[in-house]
Amino acid sequence: MNFKYLFTDIDGTLLSTGNDVSEMTISEINRIKHRVQTILVSARMPSAITYLQKRLGIEGLPIICYNGALIMEGNKVIDSTEIPTATLEALYDITKDRKDIHLGIYAEDEWYVEKHSARIEKEKFNTQVSPTFMPISEAIAKLKYQNRGAHKIMTMASEEASKAIYPILQAHFSDSLHLYRSNATLIEIADKRISKLTAIKDLLKGQHASLEQVIAFGDNYNDVEMLEAVGFGVAVANAREEAKAVADAITDHHKEHGVAKAIAKYIP
Structure with missing residues (x-):
């Protein structure tokens, strides 16, 4: 298979x-990096992705953060x-009196x-x-003063409160x-106009490339559209059933180097 781009989720994949x-993953990505661009696509913030780029030897390539918002x-x-x-502000008004729910804001x-x-x-x-600790109301006021918004909001709560x-x-x-409920206690929130797939399409458009030239890896609900x-599309063995259902192949569990094994198999 003649792939030019590899897009992969990070956590759980x-x-x-x-x-x-x-x-093993580092070795496989380094083996193919001169003919296939590996681009990390995640709900994470930039600095939580770039350290992995360095580990993988793919610094300088684009990164997709916050599920496509950045x-x-x-x-x-x-x-x-x-x-x-x-x-x-509207979301904060709904949650501020709930002592069992805490917000994180990412910009x-x-x-x-x-x-x-x-x-x-x-x-x-x-x-x-590491985060910056301040009242969420002050963080919102700071962004408002700077004429900026947020790329992601995350609610952190007990399973019962999150539900x-x-x-x-x-x-x-x-x-x-x-x-998007990334697990039982976390809800990740982003602008509805974006997704991992919209970001991938934007990057490929700039490279005059097509989705057919892409192999992608994922495990969760926010990877389904991409896969x-x-x-x-390749789902790891620990993936949600919804991700497995749309994938072209299923590789091993992320803790058993599933992505690396799939690279070795499908990009020889």
Whole structure:
């Protein structure tokens, strides 16, 4: 198969541990990098992706952040789709009195949260990034003063609280926002105009390339559209059933170097 581009999700797909890639994955990507561009596409913020680029030896290539809301190449912003501060304020008004729900706001390479928690510590470990601690109301005011929006909002809550708030947020924001439960306790929120697939299409358009020249890897709900649309979509063994259903192939579990094994098989 003559692929020119490899797009891969990170968490639950590319990583063999919570925050790192395996030597086998590094070796396979380095083997093909002179003929296939490997582009990381994730819900993560830029600095939580670029350290992995360095590990993989693919610095300088574009990255797709926040599920497609921000595309960067080095320090250059290629495309940016922000959630307006008016929407941030409306969402904050709904959640601010719920002591069991905490917000994280992401804007370009900034991450704002109100206080330390076990969830924040886990996120810091997994992404190798530390947040700025300040009241969410102040973070929104800061972005508003700078005439900026946010690229992603994340709600952090117990499983019960997350389940309860999700339909409320859907009722208020389903016309303008994607609301995606990345696990039982997290809801990731981005502008409805974007997705991983829209970002991939934008990048390929600039390269005069087609989706047929792409192999892509993923595991979760936000990867389904991407896996279905590209020339060859591969789901890891631990993927959601919805992702497996649209994939052209299923490789091993992410902890068993599934992406590396698929590269070896499909890009010899």
